[in-house]
Amino acid sequence: MAKESSFDVVSTVDMQEVDNAFQQAKKEISQRYDLKDSGAEISLDKSGGTITVAAPADFVASQVIDVIGSKLIKRGIDLTAVKWGDVQAASGGSVRRTATIVDGIDKETAGKINKDIKAQKLKCKVAIEGDKLRVSSPSRDTLQEVIAFLKGQDYGQPLQYVNYR
Template sequence: MAKEASFDIVSTVDMQEVDNAFQQAKKEIAQRYDLKDSGAEITLDKAKGQVGIAAPADFVAKQVMDVFGSKLIKRGIALSALSWGEPVAATGGSVRRTGTVVNGIEKETASKISKDIRDTKLKCKVQIDGDKLRVTSASRDTLQEVIAFVKGQDYGQPLQFTNYR
């Protein structure tokens, strides 16, 4: 058994599911009694992966965020896949917020994951390959332990394990 087994750690979000959640949230905002005539709006730029919320008050913006978050959860997308910016004051006392869909693992996060895996003293190699990590080992059991370890950690974004060979 000289062949090594491997898998990739990636962070991807299906933008079609985000679009579906956006459409559902937009429909609910238009129909919900407390949000219907409040002037709250939600927008999605699929190309940039950004969600925009415009609301008359920060409280209403948080309600819209909750509606959108519940639709994301129903679609199987973790809330940590969306990072929200700070509220920005707009004209007439209204508030705007922008959320960015997190795709790919940033270099700092990738090096932290790599260091944490190396600190477990398991017999495996971790390589950072752009916005993903490749973990290789001679033992599949070791790879299973690495997956269990990484699932138990919180890196601020959802992680998937692909290409298990």
């Protein structure tokens, strides 16, 4: 048995599930009575990880966003993984909102997680490796404590714990 155990902290989103939720939301918007002929449109850029909502009014845009949110939740995607931007005015008095889908842990958040783990004074090492963190310790119990601690924190994005060995 290895003398040191470890796990990775990552933040990933299954883009296929996002696409499925997008398709369901698009279908509901085309069929729902209050949104059918409103002129609201949604688009998904899978490679860029963005969702764009164009609507004739801010109220309609917020209703479309609610529909997208409900479909994402049904597909098992945490809404903290979707960061909605501010309302932008578009042509003809319409509005546009763009959301980015968070994929990976940025340097600021990784540093904050690292600092919080070190503040717990547990016997473990934390290494930032690109857009993920690797936590290692000789004791598996310590790693379980770190996971339990991180699950209780809010870093503004969903975290997953993978490669536990």
